[in-house]
Amino acid sequence: MIEVSVRKNGISVSGHAAYAPQGQDIICAGVSALTQTLIKSIEDLTQDKIKYSISPGRVDIECKNLSEKSRTLVDSFFIGICQIADEYPDYVRIV
Template sequence: MINVVAFAENGKYTGLKVSGHAGFEEEGKDIVCAAVSVLTLNLANSIEHFCNDEFIVDCSEGFFHLTLQDRSEKSGLLLDSCILGLMDIGEEYSDFININLQEVK
């Protein structure tokens, strides 16, 4: 199971943590893991290339954690888009991905 925690502050996403493996199919053929990996890695790459915002990212096999230090309109839109994509995957493959929202104070 892939576990996603979307962090929000005052109703705006500030980061996300993704861990685990879907187990939808064998390694190399798991479309759920592949989709989640593409969304999360593209998020980090897009923020780095298109925004001047500071962010922290920790990424290893089966783990991704990104926190925006500054949330501009651009980086916020990229993060919102990634979380929307993850939620769409969650609707289609709910047995393989679990998504939770955590309000940060």
């Protein structure tokens, strides 16, 4: 199960969906794509500074004092994650 935690000052994504074999898991791929796109978008499209760490099965993003643009990017990320969680509730949980 993938768990996604969105807090005031950060986002954590941890776990594996185990929906399909590694390399074929569309749920893991979708969550990874959204998460990595969020990080790159904040870095490339805003002046905001974030800290993050990426390791197998885990991403932690620390973000404080985000601009309106970055908050919109986080909101967009959250919409996408919620759509995946709604479609695959046995594999993704928002905590």
